[in-house]
Amino acid sequence: MQAKINWIDNLRGIACLMVVMIHTTTWFVTNPHVISPFSWDFANVLNSASRVSVPLFFMISGFLFFGPRSAQPRHFLRIALCLFFYSAIALLFIGAFTHISVEASLKNLLQKPVFYHLWFFFAIMVIYLVSPLIEVKAISGKMLLALMLVIGIVANPNTVPLSGLGAKWLPVNLYINGDTFYYVLYGLLGRALGMMETGKKSLTWICGLLFVLSVWIISRGTLYELQWRGNFADTWYVYCGPMVFICAAALFIVVKNTLNQRVLPGLGLISRHSLGIYGFHAFIIYALRSWNVDLKSWPALDVIWVFAATLTCSLLLSVALQSVDKRRLVS
Secondary structure, three states: OHHHHHHHHHHHHHHHHHHHHHHHHHHHHOOHHHOOHHHHHHHHHHHHHHOOHHHHHHHHHHHHHOOOOOOOHHHHHHHHHHHHHHHHHHHHHHHHHOOOOHHHHHHOOOOOOOOHHHHHHHHHHHHHHHHHHOOOOOOOHHHHHHHHHHHHHHOOOOOOOEEEOOEEEEOOOOOOOOHHHHHHHHHHHHHHHHHOOOOOHHHHHHHHHHHHHHHHHHHHHHHHHHHHHOOOOOOOOOOOOHHHHHHHHHHHHHHHHHOOOOOOHHHHHHHHOHHHHHHHHHHHHHHHHHOOOOOOOOHHHHHHHHHHHHHHHHHHHHHHHHHHOOOOOOO
């Protein structure tokens, strides 16, 4: 179990870094007409490679709570306190630094998050709610692969439609609707893959290559959408899309097989502060972009600067918060 905890911590640290990278590069990928094609594609590739971050968080939660141990009352209390605390921070931030209506944000508090990144606290609550009803059993690799192909690709409503000979072939309609289905599925997949013997070196290489190939497809698909539509579209970016699904499963196995011996110091630090970093990072990026404390004219330097500044500030805020929050209720 200790080895499993090691790779889980490393995976959580990687996922946290990827979340920061997504929001660091968002300005560039959503503003393709004010930067060069090369700069846009640079940000596009980084964003494409980081799309697995949110699915990985669901997979980690599923691994931890879709087994003999389910979410306990303290876990529900913690997620509720996190939602309240970071929503309160968001309201203060909105009131002080934006033109968004605080009153409107309060009225819709139970319908949508106060700040865009806080949606995750609502979504992860579902994993906690269903965890007492679910205990994933061990299945064969072939069976799991078949299930992944059918539910993750063939019948995935986010699969790009394939038609021919007057008929629609993909996606197959199994009446799967809503992102929440896939959030729970990611949790199930995380538990199933976490229990499975995946240590073969050949499997690690296959999954590594599959991850790289899937990232390439996501980035090329997004580029094609830009050229076809004349503007950015997130068709290939969605967390429940088939390529992101493949990426998440592949990277999960790679990290499980290769970072299984010990918690790497840097990733361990990020993992321990992942909640605080997630909670604070969006405010810092918003401030850097809104106040023009960035380097948009030099995209590569901008990404490095905004990513590093955001990560550093978020980490310092998390460290400060943990020094007060001794029970780690919101940090």
